[in-house]
Amino acid sequence: MSFIKKITRRSFIKRAIITIVSLELIYVFVNLLKKGNDSQETSKLFDAGEIDTFENGKVYPFNTERFYLSRLKDGGFLAISTKCTHLGCTVQFKNSDNKFLCPCHASAFNKHGEVLAPPATRALDLFPITISNDKVMVDTANPVKRNKHNRSQITYA
Numbered sequence: 434m435s436f437i438k439k440i441t442r443r444s445f446i447k448r449a450i451i452t453i454v455s456l457e458l459i460y461v462f463v464n465l466l467k468k469g470n471d472s473q474e475t476s477k478l479f480d481a482g483e484i485d486t487f488e489n490g491k492v493y494p495f496n497t498e499r500f501y502l503s504r505l506k507d508g509g510f511l512a513i514s515t516k517c518t519h520l521g522c523t524v525q526f527k528n529s530d531n532k533f534l535c536p537c538h539a540s541a542f543n544k545h546g547e548v549l550a551p552p553a554t555r556a557l558d559l560f561p562i563t564i565s566n567d568k569v570m571v572d573t574a575n576p577v578k579r580n581k582h583n584r585s586q587i588t589y590a
């Protein structure tokens with residue numbers, strides 16, 4: 434009798450383990466499929482406004498879209514993510530200091546999003562920009578990671 438009980442208990446544990454492992458595999462598989470689809474996410478173009486509404490050398494917040502539009506002195510544009518590359522807090526642009534500051538651990542970034550002060554080690558992400566019919570269109574669905582700023586990241590009209 435105790436032999437039958439033992440087998441039943443073993444069998445139950447075996448089935449429970451197989452069920453748990455199967456569920457975990459399904460979960461991992463579904464997440465992989467979801468991740469694959471996310472990486473191919475279509476663009477979500479946000480109309481930031483007419484080119485001429487942005488003065489050279491100024492930074493404009495688009496809080497609901499989580500980016501700042503930086504119009505550089507030479508007229509180029511950068512759409513800079515508000516997400517700090519340290520641990521993800523929201524950075525603020527301080528006009529008085531002419532830089533982005535993170536309230537969490539005091540990282541600082543310049544107008545190009547380059548790191549001025551740690552603990553962040555990587556430049557702020559960028560959102561791709563296209564100029565269409567004199568409007569600045571920002572793809573807010575596809576942030577681009579970068580280590581440093583370089584000129585090729587700037588969009589010109």
Ligand code: FES
Nearest residue numbers: 517519520535538
């Ligand atoms: S999250 Fe920005 S400095 Fe830590």
